[in-house]
Every structure is written in structure tokens, then in C-alpha cells.
Amino acid sequence: MPIADILPASGIKVIAAVSSKKRLFHDLGDMADACFGMDQTVVIDALLERENLGPTGVGQGIALPHARLPGLSQVCGLFLRLKKPLDFDSVDRQPVDLVFALFAPEEAGVSHLKALALVSRTLRDEGICAKLRANEDPSTIYTILTEASAAYAA
Template sequence: MKFVDLLKPEAVKVVSAVTSKKRLMHDVSDLAESAYGLSAQVTVEALMERETLGPTGVGHGVALPHARVAGLTDVVGAFILLERPIDFEAVDRQPVDLVFSLFAPEEAGVEHLKALALVSRTLRQETLCAKLRANPDPQTLFTILTESEAVKAA
């Protein structure tokens, strides 16, 4: 599994005016709807339900909200760079500005976990996160995310 398999260029966005975790979940869901045709209402409910199990803010300004969604056939992702970090109840209590959401089919077991592991591993790289934060252009962000694997493989 590769980033390019999870993410479409149109599923990458820079957002400037988010003030809460709930508003962010709506923005992520709207992005998933426009990029993949998922129901924004269904995805926001699934993301919020998952958050009740425990916050998905993994630390160092990164959040990985994820949910299973009926009707999906593949695991897909959406990435948002926040111009102003928000409180996300992250494990390290630091505000979040890099948000990678994953949506998986209801029956996806191993594929969902592999995708989460890939995103988590990638967004743990400080240099990659610094590049993402320094480039507020969606196409550039997509390129940074999808080319990070090519560099590692070379």
C-alpha cells in the first residue's frame, strides 16, 4: 500500500478558519464528499463516533481521524493543513495542524490497519512534517505526501 493509492490530489486542502475539532470534522467530511462522493453527513457521524472511543490526535501536531463507512470498496484518505492549529485533545496536549483522515470499508480489517500504519509512520517524520507546514499549496502538499515513499525506496 502506498500514499498514492490512498489519496487523490482533490482530497488535499488548506484550511484557514477552523476553530474547533467538530468544525474540522465537518470540513474533512465535506472534502471526502467532493473527492470521493462519500456522504458528508455519514462520514462526519462516523468520525465523531470514532472520536468518542479516544482522540485520534497522535502528537507533534498530527491527527489521524478515521472511520469505517458503508458502501466503500477501498481505503481512501483526505489531508488538511490547518493554517492555525487547533486543540484536538492530542496525546501530547499540543494543538494540531496536520490532519490525515482515513475512510475504510466496513469489512476492511487488515487494509485499514495497514493504511493507518503507513500514514502514522509517514507523519512521524519531522522533516516531512516541516515541509508540509512550509507549503500551503494543495498540489505541493499532495506531491510531498506521495513522493515521500519514492525517496525512501530509492
């Protein structure tokens, strides 16, 4: 499954600054509504609920918030690059500037885990992250993510 299967070109945004993790989840809710027609409140609540189980900041400035949602037929994702890093309670205590959110159907098992593994492997590549951080154009970021993931597709 390549990233292009879960991330639409319209699902990428570069944001100057976000005041809190909750505000970030509101932005993701807005994007999920615009890109996939998801209910913003359901998205925000699901992300907050998952985050309460443990932070999804995986280190090196990367966060992978994710949630299972009713009514979805497939895994889908959104990507944000923050110009000003945000404290995200990450495992390495470093602020986050690259956020890849994943949403999966409630009954998704393997497909959700495969998508999470693919995104994680892709963003573990320091060269890819450097390119993402050096670009502000959403279409360029989309190209970086989708071309890079082809090498990591599971």
C-alpha cells in the same frame, strides 16, 4: 500500498482556521463528498463516533481521524493543513495543524491497518512534517506526501 493509492490530488486542502474539532469533521465531510461521493452526514457521524472512543491526535501537531464506512470498496484518505493549529485533545496536549483522515470499508481489516501504519510512519518523519508546514500549495503538499510515502510503503 503508497499514499497515492489512497489520497487523490484533489483530497488536499489548506485551511486558515477551524473553530472546533466538530467543524473540522464537517469540512472533512464536505471534502469526502466532493472527492469520493460519500454522504457527508455519514462521514461526520462516523468520525465523531470514533473520536468519542478516544482522541485521534497522535502528538507533534498531527491527527489521524479515521472511520469505517458502509459502501466503500477501498481505503481512501484526505489531508488538511491548518494554518492556525486546533486543540484536538492530543496525547501530548499540543494543538494539531496536520490532519490525515482515513476512511475504510466496514469489513476492511488488514488494508485499513496498513494504511493507518503507512500514514503514521510517513508523518512521524520530522523533515516531512516541516516541509508540509512550510507549503500552502495543495499540489506541492501532494507531491511531498506521495514521494515521502514511497520510502515507507508497506
